[in-house]
Amino acid sequence: MVRPVPATTATTSPETANPIRWIRKNLFNTWYNSLLTVAAVAALAALAPRLARWAWHADWAVVSANMTLLLTGTYPRDQLWRLWAALLTVMSLFGLSAGAWRGNPRRWIGAAAVAAMLATTGPFQAPARGWLLGTCAGVAAGFMLGRGLTAWRRALWRRVLVALWVVSVPWIYLLLHGWAGSSWLPRVGPSAWGGLTLTLVLAIVGIVASFPLGILLALGRRSRLPAIRWVCTAYIECVRGVPLISILFMAQVLLPIFLPDYRIEHVVRAMVGITLFSAAYMAENVRGGLQGVPRGQIEAAHALGLNGIQTLALIVLPQALRAVLPAIVGQFISLLKDTSLVAVVGLLELLGIARSVLANPTWLGRQAEVYLFVAMVYFIFSFSMSSASRRLERALGLGER
Amino acid sequence: MAVQLSTGRRGALWRDARVLAVAGQIVFVLAIVLLAALAYANMMRGLERLGLRLQLGFLSLEAGFGISEGIAYNPGDSYGRAFVVGVVNTLRVSVAGIILATVVGLLVGIGRLSSNWLIRFLSTVYVETFRNTPLLLQLIFWYTGVILKLPPVRQSLSVADRVYLNQRGVFLPRPVPSETFALWAWTLVACVAAAAAVYAWRRRVALREDRPGFPFAAAAGVLVAGAAISWFALPSAPLEWQVPVLQGFNFRGGIQLSPEFAALLLGLVLYTGAFIAEVVRGGIQSIPKGQWEAAQSLGLRPGMTMYLVILPQALRIIIPPVTSQYLNLVKNSSLSTAIGFPDMFNIGVTIMNQTGQSLPVFGLIMATYLSFSLVTALIMNWYNRRFRLVER
Structure with a gap:
């Protein structure tokens, strides 16, 4: 039942190129494994179509109609830009940090590009689409900037980044909360968050x-x-x-x-x-x-x-x-x-x-x-x-x- | 962490580390006492404003509310009795949950290391799904999304006409002792004695001849074989299954699990099982590869390697975190409040709402949970002493 040596070589050896050999090695290598495979496939074959049918016939309108509610609760609708700004801050910081700590550029820039494509084609309203695209740009720009600045002065820049993260917490809290009497950041008390x-x-x-x-x-x-x-x-x-x-x-x-x-x-x-x-x-x-x-x-x-x-x-x-x-x-x-x-x-x-x-x-x-x-x-x-x-x-x- | 610099006896008093240590503790204790006194004074004022007085006498007053399941209780009983009903319900779901979660966790944990790709994949999907979503959400989903959506009593889903599932809960067959049960029970006692003797013998052989004697396996074999032979040798089976039957508007006979209990148990088992599976997998994987290789080069077959070399070492690593998962399960059973199962916490909150005695009731709830933890900690300490690795 248990592999003697917890090795991953079984699945990564060059033999994986041959699918039949792979199946024999990974699904039917012993009699009990063959039995388990057959049982698991039978169970999946019985369950999967039902699940697929349910997912197809399910009424997802309840989610799309209440999306804003689920994501932001009763936050005043005319103040939603503050949440978007908070998201932009956090994601840009993530981009900067990934750049500074040598994240994989293909992964980060690629993810930002894919997200931007989804934001362009997805069923979003105008302001949401703009903010989403801005966030993707923020991640990508942050990544490039982080890489550049790290190449320039690594130790200093990494310290600055840590400080930025620390400062971002009160900044976001202020952004969300605002204060009474302010015209551009009116107070939105925690009871309105959701x-x-x-x-x-x-x-x-x-x-x-x-x-x-x-x-x-x-x-x-x-x-x-x-x-x-x-x-x-x-x-x-x-x-x-x-x-x-x-x-x-x-x-x-x-x-x-x-x-x-x-x-x-x-x-x-x-x-x-x-x-x-x-x-x-x-x-x-x-x-x-x-x-x-x-x-x-x-x-x-x-x-x-x-x-x-x-x-x-x-x-x-x-x-x-x-x-x-x-x-x-x-x-x-x-x-x-x-x-x-x-x-x-x-x-x-x-x-x-x-x-x-x-x-x-x-x-x-x-x-x-x-x-x-x-x-x-x-x-x-x-x-x-x-x-x-x-x-x-x-x-x-x-x-x- | 503080530095102890020996400044000599003649140094100034305020530079003497020992004096500073004592002074620091006095200041700390004074601060805590002051804080507690402040909180106490505030509390008395707050309670006065609410028109409450602290006392435990309310526990003997009549409760007046019903409890849907558990040991014998009627609304005329006292609050104290109601609380005890809740404690028993908590223990009931916890014991059942711990046993089932261990089985699930072991199977899936081993499944994650299986050489069968499909089994490995399915185990991983299960573990990641249940570990990465909140338990409360899972409980509510099982309760409102699955159990309450089951068909009504008359269209119950049945498994082999033995187990029935419907809106009223889960109905299982119950074993009922027949007239030959007493005889079988005595045979069983004899088998246990025989198994103990076999265990001692095999252990002695193992120690004397310095080879595996499989004392546990041999004893278990004797016990199972004895029980099975006597079961079939008797003229009629000692236990008969009482199958639930539909009578009127509900099922009679068998074991009935309420929808709340069933949902709570299902949720707790699947959630905790995923965590236990990870512990089991980690424990087995933490045994160095050299141990497998050494056992193989000694000529042990994979099964024997597992039984004699890997498991004894892995168990030492697995058991402490699994115990803390058991404790988590007991604590998590308090989430039944959200689906209406009358456990200790749920009943405690009801008592609190009726009497307003929030502080004593909270004290009672916390003390009960803490005593569970304490008992477990004592057992664990004993276990760790008993099975500590002997350093050489």
């Missing part, structure tokens, strides 16, 4: 805000001082021991009791809950990285005369955080999926808005179509991020030393 936008905002706020908190907790858990160690360990283990949904409920119900003098918006309560939850997991990830830093590094830093804080900031953390980058991406992916739980406490993120679309009598009984679409959106995000993380792992050379 759909995919809210899903992404919750996940990004959760991971960004839990980052410093998680580092502090991880350091606290490794502290020599028992009082600090116990408090941090207790926090981490308690949060990891209970389901996120109970923490979200607690944030909804208990925050107003603990802070009776403030009126906190539902979305902000959810953000607080997600951040507190995520911090415990972040702490465990960071702790794994800290444990991986050899003792000799710390001793060498001391020998050079660095004090405790300098050792931590200049020697230990850079190595530890670099090692846990893939783990943090993994945590971001599961957080992105977990944000769907805020639908249970009544927020209208992607899943919540899908349920409210289905509650509309016009779209009665269209559950399968809507949920499949939502599942596809989640899948695209988390699958692409996990494969990017695998590439990142290889690029950083982790696990090879």
Whole structure:
């Protein structure tokens, strides 16, 4: 059943050129494999036509008619340009980073070209088409610019890029939120955010805000001082021991009791809950990285005369955080999926808005179509991020030393 | 992480690392206590504004709401009893889920390493699909998109006229002991004793002669053979299947799984199974190639290599992450709130809404989940001590 040596040579050898030999080698090499192949083909032959027939006859109008709602929720329709601008910012930064870290030009420019073609031919309205084309151009231009600038001054430019990413978070939050009394960025409170936008905002706020908190907790858990160690360990283990949904409920119900003098918006309560939850997991990830830093590094830093804080900031953390980058991406992916739980406490993120679309009598009984679409959106995000993380792992050379 | 520089005894007090350490902890604890006191004062004010008082007495009050399934309960029982019903329901779905998810995970994990391209491909598609979409979405999909769309009772889908699927849930045959059951049970006890003896014997042989004695396989063989022979030797089968039959408007007999339970179980099993499959695959792949090659050059067949060389090493790697997947499954069962299965969390929220005692109820819910985690952690620590790699 199991290949003796987990090798990939079986499928990549030159014999693959001969299809019959390939089939014999990969599908009918033993009697039980032949049996399994026949059973699997029979099952597929029974299922596939039904699925195809269903997909053909399904009423996808429910998705296309509610697309804006699913993606942006109740964000004011005349302010949608702000979301587009945020998308443009992020995608351009992705292009710049890919260029700076020697991404594959064929992949990036090609993807931008294909996306641009889809944007031109797809059923989009005029402003959406323009913004999509602009975003594709942003990615391509960013990629070329990133390559050029890296060739010019690599170390400086990469540092600038990291700074740009850091600045982009508050910039996008400002873009989305605006402020009261402004004429060109009027305030759009978090209660008006929804759909995919809210899903992404919750996940990004959760991971960004839990980052410093998680580092502090991880350091606290490794502290020599028992009082600090116990408090941090207790926090981490308690949060990891209970389901996120109970923490979200607690944030909804208990925050107003603990802070009776403030009126906190539902979305902000959810953000607080997600951040507190995520911090415990972040702490465990960071702790794994800290444990991986050899003792000799710390001793060498001391020998050079660095004090405790300098050792931590200049020697230990850079190595530890670099090692846990893939783990943090993994945590971001599961957080992105977990944000769907805020639908249970009544927020209208992607899943919540899908349920409210289905509650509309016009779209009665269209559950399968809507949920499949939502599942596809989640899948695209988390699958692409996990494969990017695998590439990142290889690029950083982790696990090879 | 802080540096410990020994400054000598005569150094200034504020530069002495030990004094600083103690002072730092005192400040930290004071800050935490202050924060807690602030939160407490705020909470009392907040509760007063809501007209609530904190107490646990409400647990003995009459609940007054119905619970659709679980152990014996009626709305006249207390809130405490209602909570216990929820805890039992959580355990029920968790135990069933853990067993089934392990089976799915093992099969798919091995399938991902199969030499059969089609099996490998299908396993990968399954794992990637279920791992990359939210569990809550899957649960809602199974519940509203599949189980509730099943035909009504009278047009039930049936599998071989034994298992029935319809809007009211899933109906399975139930094993019922017959008059020969007692005799068979005693034979089984004897078989267990025999299997234990065989295990001890084979183990001794293995240790004495320094060769694989297959103690576990031999014992399992004795047990299965004994059970099977006595089953067929008895004049009538010791267990009979009570098949659900349509009577009036519903099925009678057999085991009935409610639509909520069925959807929750299906969702949890398929989701957790995908994660367990990845753990199993990673564990097997983490065994260095040299181990396969060494076993092969010693003349072991692939099956024996797996059983004697790879699995014992892989299990040590596989079991800790699988345990944390089990815990995730228990915690994830709280998502049943979205589809209306009365688990502990769902009933807790109902109690909270009725009594307004949010803080004690949350405390109760958290304490129960934490005790599950604690028990698992204790077992895991014991396991790790028992099967620790002996460094040489």
